[in-house]
Amino acid sequence: MAIPAEQLKSPVTVNLAWCKGCGICYSLCPTKVLIGNELSKAVVAHPELCTSCRVCEAHCPDYAITVEGGPKR
Amino acid sequence: MSVTSLKAKLMQGNQACAEGAIYAGASFYAGYPITPSTEIAEILSERLPQVGGRFIQMEDEIASMAAVIGASVTGAKAMTATSGPGFSLKQENIGHAMITEVPCVIANVMRLGPSTGGPTSPAQGDVMQARWGTHGDHPVITLCPNSVQECFELTVKAFNMAERFRTPVFIMFDEIIGHMRERVVLPEPGQIPVVNRKKPEVGPESYKAYEPVDETLVPPMASFGDGYRYHVTGLTHDETGFATTKPEKMAAHLQRLHDKINNFLPEVVDYEEQSIEDAEVVLLAYGSVARAASRAVKDARAAGLKVGLIRPITLWPFPGEAVKKAAAKAKAVIVAEMNLGQIINEVRVAVEGQAPVYGVLRADGEPISPTEILAKIKEVL
Amino acid sequence: MNPEIAQYYRVNKLPHIWCPGCSNGIVVRSIVEAIDKAGLDQDKTVIVSGIGCSSRAPGYMNFDTLHTTHGRALAFATGVKLAKPELNVFVITGDGDCTAIGGNHFIHAARRNIDLNVILFNNNIYGMTGGQYSPTSPTGTKATTAVYGNIERSFDSCKLAQTAGASYVARGNAFNTRQLTDIILKGIENPGFSFIEALSSCPVYYGRRNKKGGPADMLKWQRDVCVTQAAYDRLPEEKRAGKIITGVLHHEPQPEYTAEYAKIIEKAQGGNG
Structure with missing residues (x-):
């Protein structure tokens, strides 16, 4: 049985105080883990799809995203 | 050598x-x-x-x-x-x-x-x-x-x-x-004191790069590479060194820049006086012109004229108090300078109308001679 | 913020002032990752900048930082490096700062081959002042001072650096962050004038007016047009137009200025007995 998405510990965390809603992360995320909210800020919608590739973190101009696990860059 | x-x-x-x-x-x-x-x-x-x-x-x-x-x-x-x-x-x-x-x-x-x-x-x-x-x-x-x-x-x-x-x-x-x-x-080493900047006495964690620590209002200055990791910016900044647009912080910053010098004018302002005590004509000149003016004072005195000289050594801050004091007893003030009237305006401010202020002004690449200054002295007396 | 990089930032100064989607923050991250990989002593590393959007970066970086006047960062940095050669000196500059008002300092710092690591954030526009064309704005660019289109030709700042004598020249972009970090790291390792042009992007003043899409689109454009020299050489002729070559473009070690000056001191002191 699949664990509901909201109960998964997400490898991706978004600091909404720093996020300016540019949309880079959810545009570049290859597995669509992130989506934009009504302010176009990033929210984690599908943590179970995260491969910890860290593309979102590396391209967040505002250092608002942290991805646990995955390759050290 | x-x-x-x-x-x-x-x-x-x-x-x-x-x-x-x-x-x-x-x-x-x-x-x-x-x-x-x-x-x-x-x-x-x-x-x-x-x-x-x-x-x-x-x-x-x-x-x-x-x-x-x-x-x-x-x-x-x-x-x-x-x-x-x-x-x-x-x-x-x-x-x-x-x-x-x-x-x-x-x-x-x-x-x-x-x-x-x-x-x-x-x-x-x-x-x-x-x-x-x-x-x-x-x-x-x-x-x-x-x-x-x-x-x-x-x-x-x-x-x-x-x-x-x-x-x-x-x-x-x-x-x-x-x-x-x-x-x-040339003086021996140590004959003239050599001053070095004040360095912070606190560690990096409590260092504020632009916070004065004593009445001098001069903040101690860490050197880059000493581990203080501080910020220097030409933007108006607060005591931490980081940019601010808060009016009260901007005002305090600029005020301190003024106060750190203006509160210590006696330490800064420097000038030399020659035969000024009883001078009816007060000359003011600086640099090479002051040498001609000094000669003119001697020549004038030899001719029985009561002439004295103030030579600013600090052009800025200007020794206005000394000028004001001398002008109080003078019939005339003469400013000699190799321009068409710069420090003379500062002199006029300092004299406060106590005596007329005349210029021996020249900007033609030629030095001002004692004779020219003496001629002006005789003209105004 | 990822703890891997947090030590290199003045975290209490964040979030930064840059616009949403401005890629300056991405480039700064590559700089600190390169510093981390190079193992530089944080207390012996100085970041100098001029004026403009990118030049605000040092305020967020946890080093000795010097924010100077417009165009003059390289000249300030030359003073820092020559006075204390043991410091690792970085210069963060922009296309206007480095190649317009600071153009003279740029070519002469390169000519001296003084050991500075220069990262030019090229966003092709004056952002801080609201979108005027810069020396790297392509011909035809629309800008607030080029409403009919820019008729000037743009600089290739990498060719300029190489011609002027830089011993290391590279170009990267904000999309390919691994490559960018890597070429900055190689620049750090080069004892001499290392020049890295980092293609940045300004979605607000450049992108919007020139119909380049949103922030992500501008990064994807970088992904699509940037190729290494090797990849470029493999491309058929008809696919080469519009490509931008990235990677290390030039590396030719030359005598370094402060090292040469150390010999001057030796000579002067020896000669004096």
């Missing part, structure tokens, strides 16, 4: 300035060739590496001023030298050093302007540019020697004041002083 044999020497004003810098502990010079200051660069290119210092000829005047500031934040005592057009070009970065409170010395050997003007002609036309050359408000310290000996001594003093007050200091002399050769007695 051997360093140790320097005692009494015949030298040029520009050379005395360079030797004064070495005496004061200068370890960095950046400059760009410009007449009539070039000898300062030439001499320091040879002398600085001898004492472990560094010289660089930069690509332009602007870069020279920038490099001096960069060197100073690492802890070096740094200077540049220039003349009118170069002094104009340096102004923006001088403003940067003012607001970031980076100690440094700028020698300006004055030639006739504006523009290229008369590169080899003496003048004193940069007096107001020294005071107001940058945009915005800040006090300036400007020293003005009238002899080769003073070129040496006031260069040492310029470094001392730069370090003491954490500010750029100008030493400005006209081309006559810069290129004149005179006997100079």
Whole structure:
């Protein structure tokens, strides 16, 4: 049985105080883990799809995203 | 030239300035060739590496001023030298050093302007540019020697004041002083005190780069590379060194820049008086013109005329109190300067209408002679 | 913020002032990652900048930082490096700062081959002042001072650096952050003038007016047009137009200025007995 998405510990965390809603992360995320909210800020919608590739973190101009696990860059 | 044999020497004003810098502990010079200051660069290119210092000829005047500031934040005592057009070009970065409170010395050997003007002609036309050359408000310290000996001594003093007050200091002399050769007695090491900037006594965690810690209002200055990891910006900043747009912080910052010097005027302001006690005519002159004025005082006294001289050694801050006091007893005040009227306006302010103020003003590349000054004395009496 | 990089930032100064989608923050991250990989002593590393959007970066970086006047960062940095050669000195500059008002300092710092690591954030526009064309704005660019289109030709700042004498020249972009970090790291390792042009992007003043899409579109454009020299050479002729070569473009070690000056000091002191 699949664990509901909201109960998964997400490898991706978004600091909404720093996020300016540019949309880079959810545009570049290859597995669509992130989506934009009504302010176009990033929210984690599908943590179970995260491969910890860290593309979102590396391209967040505002250092608002942290991805646990995955390759050290 | 051997360093140790320097005692009494015949030298040029520009050379005395360079030797004064070495005496004061200068370890960095950046400059760009410009007449009539070039000898300062030439001499320091040879002398600085001898004492472990560094010289660089930069690509332009602007870069020279920038490099001096960069060197100073690492802890070096740094200077540049220039003349009118170069002094104009340096102004923006001088403003940067003012607001970031980076100690440094700028020698300006004055030639006739504006523009290229008369590169080899003496003048004193940069007096107001020294005071107001940058945009915005800040006090300036400007020293003005009238002899080769003073070129040496006031260069040492310029470094001392730069370090003491954490500010750029100008030493400005006209081309006559810069290129004149005179006997100079060079002091032994330690004979003239050498001042070094105050360093922080606290560790990096509690250091605030622009927070004064005592009544001097001068914040201790860490050197880059000492582990303080602090920020220097030309933006108006608060005591932490980071930019602020809060009106009260901006006001406090600019006020402190003024107060750190203006609260200590007796320590800063310097001038010399000659036969001023009973003077009915008060002369005011500086630099090479003060030598002619001094001669004129002697000649006038020999002719029974009560004439005295005030010679500002700090053009800025201007010794206005001394002028005011002397003018109170005088029938006339005469200002002699190699421009068409610069410090004379400051004198008028200081005199406060107590006596008429006349000028012996000249901006034709020729020095002002004692005869001209004497003629004016006789005319106004 | 990822703890891997947090030590290199003044975290209490964040979030930064840059616009949403401005890629300056991405480039700064590559700089600190390169510093981390190079193992530089944070207390012996200085960041110098001029004026403009990118030049605000040092305020967020946890080093000794010097924010100077417009165009003059390289001249300030020359003073820092020459006065204290043991410091690692970085210069963060922009296309206007480095190649317009600071053009003279740029070519002469390169000519001296003084050991500075220069990262030019090229966003092809003056952002801080609201979108005027810069020396790297392509011909035809629309800008607030080129409303009919820019008629000037643009600089290739990498060719300029190489011609002027830089011993290391590279170009990267904000999309390919691994490559960018890597070429900055190689620049750090080069004892001499290392010049790295980092293609940045300004979605607000450049992108919007020139119909380049949103922030992500501008990064994807970088992904699509940037190729290494090797990849470019493999491309058929008809696919080469509009490509931008990235990677290390030039590396030819030359005598370094402060090392040469140390010899001057030795000579001057030896000669003096």
